[in-house]
Amino acid sequence: MKEISYVVNNTLGIHARPAALLAQCCVNFKSQVRIHLGDKVADGDNVLQILALGAKKGDTLRVDIDGDDEEVAAKAIEELLHGAFEEKKPVDVLKIAFFGTKDYDRTFFSELVKDKGQGTYNSDIKYFDSQLGPETAGLAQGYDAVCIFVNDNASRPVVEKLHECGVKLILLRCAGFNNVDLQAAKEYGITVLRVPAYSPYAVAEHAMAILQEANRRLHKAYTKVKDNNFALSGLLGLDLHNKVAGIMGTGKIGQCMARICKGYGMTVLGWDAYPNQALVDEGLLTYVSKEELLKRADLISLHCPLIMGDNGTYHLINDETIALMKDTVMLVNTSRGPIIDPEALIRALKQGKFHAVALDVYEGEDNNVYTDKSDVAITNDITARLQMFPQLVLTSHQAFFTREALQAIAVVTMENARNFNEGNELGNAECKA
Known part of the structure; x- marks a missing residue:
């Protein structure tokens, strides 16, 4: 364990901005960081707890850092604590x-x-x-x-x-x-x-969570058990181990999802307009053409930005691309709704395509997102039709919500x-x- 002692020299004490920067610094490390001021203790990655310490100028903080990367974490935290905040003169609020x-x-x-x-x-x-x-x-x-x-x-x-x-x-x-x-x-x-x-981890973790909910029919299982129905009919899922995951968009979130899939024992394929050779060298994934990924993948996870126009990603998943996929494919979207053509998706679902579909975003969601409509009928045609399918799970644009x-x-x-x-x-x- 590493320990840092720091005397607060800021006239305002540990106010909002240094607390925020310290918390964001600590989030980047595996090590647990604890900040002590007398009998008060705060988690280093929690800005609200740091502010609750009420540290004033002249107070002495003890920072304990314990974990695999404690040396690197301690250096970064010490640099932040002792670094001179070179402020400009106050400007208008x-x-x-x-x-x-x-x-x-x-x-x-x-x-x-x-x-x-x-x-x-x-x-x-x-x-x-x-x-x-x-x-x-x-x-x-x-x-x-x-x-x-x-x-x-x-x-x-x-x-x-x-x-x-x-x-x-x-x-x-x-x-x-x-x-x-x-x-x-x-x-x-x-x-x-x-x-x-x-937090790319938040989005990728949610993608896998709702994908597994759809795959293993956890939403149906929960409702059945609540009704004292313990039969397993309608709940059959698929192993992810030894299956092929297709990651469409290999930025920060796509990379996190690729690592999660790798942890499940999956072979990971990637498709991106700008391939990242470092991911290949690491052994995380193999880049293939869009068509090959669509044909080979058992799980397709969308993490590309929404780009309109020719060669963009608007309706990237459409009748033609769905036709290339396996009938038992699993599809998850935590990126942008219009990447999937909802009419094409619904047509394919009606024809028995897809073992599982998990959508945190979908085209036409705008009037529903972050609103409580529990006491009114759903008039959005896309939302209502998507909810018909037992192998499909919808969440309300919450992948970021940690x-x-x-x-x-x-x-x-x-x-x-x-x-x-x-x-x-x-x-x-x-x-x-």
């Missing part, structure tokens, strides 16, 4: 209109913007329950920035209205930006910043806001037309 707010958003974001002044995120947030769209864009009047999510609408008319309201920045608290008209934003001088990555991911989204979003406000480099967070 950035006023942010936060759309589509849920209680879990407030949990992290509210803590991060408590402090004002030098060295802080120096922002004020106004939360709106409504999503951003043509009818609600006027709520941004008088704000410098808007913060939106995957189901908000930042089309050209909305961007025009935001410009009229004086908005200079669109903060996406997600990786995807297909819901933003980047050309319109460019024309009106509005900067668009996203969260390039938060504490670690929410923490990372909040921290990176506020770092983006701070960098914009202070005129710092924006890096790969900036989305350009």
